[in-house]
Amino acid sequence: MALHLYDTATRDVREFRPARGATASMYVCGATVQGIPHIGHVRGALNYDVLRRWLLHNGLDVLMVRNVTDIDDKILAKAADAGRPWWEWAATHERAFEDAYTALGCLPPSIAPRATGHVTQMIELMQRLIDAGHAYAAGGDVYFSVTSFDDYGVLSGQRLDEMQQGETQAEGKRDPRDFTLWKSSKPGEPSWPTPWGEGRPGWHLECSAMATTYLGPEFDIHGGGVDLVFPHHENERAQSRAAGDGFARFWLHNAWVTLSGEKMSKSLGNVVAIPEMVRRYRAVELRYYLIQPHYRSTIEYSDAALSEAAQGYRRIEQFLRRVSGASGEVRAGKVAAEFAAALDDDLGTPQAFAVLHNTVRDGNAALDGGDAAKSVELAETVRAMTEVLGLDPLSERWAERAGTESQALADLVDGMLAARQRARAERDFATADIIRDQLTNAGIAVEDTPNGPLWTVRD
């Protein structure tokens, strides 16, 4: 089965075929860099990272654009409150997002364009829309005329006549539901020159301009959080298609991370910030937790659920360690067919994880049964699958080989374990247990295996 994806615009699951042969193009709505990233922000990025890895795994070249909205009302307001330049405020938080994505193992995008760097392209797009009669300038602002575009509302399933009041009323608007492409600047605000006056970008315009700049007038996938369906994506789609571009062929939307049943947002104060999470948990375990549920299902965040997920991850990690401890290096093999089928079915990560765990169980059983060859084969499959999910415990990214970081620690522990083995051989279990307790107290877990003791650093 080939990859099938759910498209918000058509509300069905369709086969995905890249428009341009072996290259898939993705545009993902990144952050408005006004604050510190929380796990909700990162969840979406992780979902699209898994999709990207799956496309790569299937031999496609993937062009991925993840934008940075570095100018908007909130950035200006917050920077002003903090008494800092708006551009510094934006740059600071852009780095915080970048760090969060990296910490959780997201592959870097092909490019992360900033809105402020693409004003030229925005002006061009506005001009095309005005020329085509879909937009108009009024008092330095530029608006998109929603009634001029028949398809308006198709993406979000809204009917124009049922829509409640649109953006804030402005005098120049011909219809209250028209949305702003460009807003004139007030004195003291940052601004850029345009044929219609000094001003700054409206929110929606940048994505259309940047997506088509880098990916062309038509591209494969446009992703973002469900809250962006309306108005953001509806408006993007309207302005681009009205301008004559094909724009996104598939619209993907990831669900929320909620806390106590509510959407996570700064105004509610129920935010779980990434920098703190990464201090408290292993990033790979947080990643595991966030990508296991289906991307269109809401995750109700809880510490308990995260801890459970961490246990699940450690089971996989442990298996790979057991096999490499017994048989040496484990390479990445081929993913299981059922795993591929699961991901091909609209990125069915829950089923994919089930396959992963079943493979781990079989591999453990093979190991227990003395079938080393089979255990290695299954471990190689496990590695391949975890690699697609960005969770490979043996990858350079996530491997926690204390020995490579500290030869001194490794020598010390190995020495103690050798002493313990001698004590055990002499059936001096009291001494053996004292040594093990010492290690345990130092945060080092010891496991005896037929091939000798294995140790790992906990926490």
Place this chain on the structure above:
RNA sequence: GGCGGAGUGGCCGAGUGGUUCAGGCAAGGGCCUGCAAAGCCCUGUACACGGGUUCGAUUCCCGUCUCCGCCUCCA
């Protein structure tokens, strides 16, 4: 008011018109172990509520209740 999502076993979280089960975590029993740990095996008999369709529904239809999101900035 309009549009959309969700209610599954102790917990997380999939899925399907029908005897065989998602998967994980936790629990109990067993095997293994000097003891542990890890691992393996076994156990739990779930699908919000009320109707209907059906030989048979958790899965389809209708209704009810509850929760959540979007319609204003938002991942």
